[in-house]
Amino acid sequence: MLHFFCKCSKQAFRGLNYDTEMDKVSLQNMDLSTELIDWYQQNKRDLPWRNTTDAYLIWLSEIILQQTRVEQGMPYYYRFAEKYPTVSHFAKAPEDDILKLWQGLGYYSRGRNMLKTAQLVQQQYNGVFPTTYQELIKLKGIGEYTAAAISSFSANEPRAVVDGNVYRVLARFFGIDEPINSPKGKKLFQQLADEALNRQHPALHNQAMMEFGAMLCKPRNPACGICPVRLGCVAFASNATTALPVKLKTVKVRKRFFNYLLITDGGNLLMNKRGEGDIWANMYDLPLIETDGLMEPEALLQLPEIVDFFGENAVIKQKTTVIKHILTHQQLFIRFVILDVAPLKLKKNWFYTTVRNTENLAMPKTIFIFIKDFFNF
DNA sequence: AAAACGGGGGT
DNA sequence: ACCCCAGTTTT
CATH class of the missing domain: 3.90.79.10 (Nucleoside Triphosphate Pyrophosphohydrolase)
Structure with missing residues (x-):
C-alpha cells in the first residue's frame, strides 16, 4: 500500500503544490482504495445491477450507462432486463425492436452493436456471456472501460476501470493536470488506476471509485467537507478541485x-x-x-x-x-x-x-x- | 489524433 | 451558454 504512493509521487505531484509536512504524513498513512471502499459500503446506492454477477445483465447495464446518468438509464435497464432476460432472448430480437426500446436514450449505435454482440455470443459462445477481459474487449461496443467493468464485476478479474468518475477522482487526489482526453493523459490515468487498484477486491474497488466520484467528488461543488480522503488530496490542499481534471477544449458544432x-x-x-x-x-x-x-x-x-x-x-x-x-x-x-x-x-x-x-x-x-x-x- | 455519435440535467 | 454523464467507433 505504501509503495504505491512512493512510486507515483514524483510524477503525480508535478506542477501542483504539495509541500506541507502535515499533508505528507497524512497521505502516507492513508490508502486510497481502503478508504473509498469503507466510504462506499456506508454510502452506496442500491442499484439493481450491483445485486448480480450475471455477466449478461452487467453488460446490459454497462452499455446503457455509457455517457448516461444512472437516473436516466435506470428505467431502460428494467425494460430491457424484463423483455430480454438472457442474451439468447436478446439475440433473437429484430433490430427495430431494440432501437424502439432504446428510443430516447441516445447514442443508438450502442443498441445496434449490442444486437451484433448478442448474436455473436449466442453463436460463438453458445449463449454464455464471456467474463474475461481478453474475450470481452473483442466484442462490438465493448471498449477498455466496459471490458474492465464486466470482468471485474462478474468474475472479480483484477482490472481497473477508468471512466469519467475515475478520471476526476485520480486527477484531484494526485493533482494531475495532464488532459484526460489526450492520448498521453489516457495512458497515464490508466496506469495510475492500475496501480491504485485493490487487487484483493477488484469489483468492490471499482464500484467504490465510481460511486465516490459520482456522489461526493462531483464535477461541480464536490463535498470536500465530508470527504474521507481530503487530507491526502492534492487538489484539496492546493485549492485546485475546480481546476481538475483538465480537459482539452471541445470541438465546435x-x-x-x-x-x-x-x-x-x-x-x-x-x-x-x-x-x-x-x-x-x-x-x-x-x-x-x-x-x-x-x-x-x-x-x-x-x-x-x-x-x-x-x-x-x-x-x-x-x-x-x-x-x-x-x-x-x-x-x-x-x-x-x-x-x-x-x-x-x-x-x-x-x-x-x-x-x-x-x-x-x-x-x-x-x-x-x-x-x-x-x-x- | 481528432471527430462523430443523443439526450438530459446542473450551474 | 457551457459542462458533464459508469465511452466506443470511425475517420
Whole structure:
C-alpha cells in the first residue's frame, strides 16, 4: 500500500503544490482504495445491477450507462432486463425492436452493436456471456472501460476501470493536470488506476471509485467537507478541485437545417427510414429536406427536388416554428411543414404506415414528440 | 489524433 | 451558454 504512493509521487505531484509536512504524513498513512471502499459500503446506492454477477445483465447495464446518468438509464435497464432476460432472448430480437426500446436514450449505435454482440455470443459462445477481459474487449461496443467493468464485476478479474468518475477522482487526489482526453493523459490515468487498484477486491474497488466520484467528488461543488480522503488530496490542499481534471477544449458544432414534411393519405402517414452514416442511423423519421440555411416553406416548395417529387401543386396547410435541437456535435434547426399533396412518386426509403403504427417505430425523440402531439395520442 | 455519435440535467 | 454523464467507433 505504501509503495504505491512512493512510486507515483514524483510524477503525480508535478506542477501542483504539495509541500506541507502535515499533508505528507497524512497521505502516507492513508490508502486510497481502503478508504473509498469503507466510504462506499456506508454510502452506496442500491442499484439493481450491483445485486448480480450475471455477466449478461452487467453488460446490459454497462452499455446503457455509457455517457448516461444512472437516473436516466435506470428505467431502460428494467425494460430491457424484463423483455430480454438472457442474451439468447436478446439475440433473437429484430433490430427495430431494440432501437424502439432504446428510443430516447441516445447514442443508438450502442443498441445496434449490442444486437451484433448478442448474436455473436449466442453463436460463438453458445449463449454464455464471456467474463474475461481478453474475450470481452473483442466484442462490438465493448471498449477498455466496459471490458474492465464486466470482468471485474462478474468474475472479480483484477482490472481497473477508468471512466469519467475515475478520471476526476485520480486527477484531484494526485493533482494531475495532464488532459484526460489526450492520448498521453489516457495512458497515464490508466496506469495510475492500475496501480491504485485493490487487487484483493477488484469489483468492490471499482464500484467504490465510481460511486465516490459520482456522489461526493462531483464535477461541480464536490463535498470536500465530508470527504474521507481530503487530507491526502492534492487538489484539496492546493485549492485546485475546480481546476481538475483538465480537459482539452471541445470541438465546435455544425449547424444543420431540417425541413420535415408531414404528408397524410387518409389515415396513413408518409414516413422515412434513415440510412447509415449520419445521426439516427436506421431509425425512422419523416420525409426530410435538408437545406444549407433557414428556408421558408414557401421557398422550399420551389426547389427542383421538391417539384420533382410533389409537382407544383403542393399546398402548405400548416407550418411550425423552428425548433432548436441540440446534439453534441450538431445544432439542428427543425421545422415541420404540413402539406396537402399526393406525391407523384416516393423516394427509396419512404413508405406509408398508419398513424397508430408510428408508435411502434424507433424515432428520434424530437420527431416522436412532434408526431405524438400533432395526432394527439 | 481528432471527430462523430443523443439526450438530459446542473450551474 | 457551457459542462458533464459508469465511452466506443470511425475517420
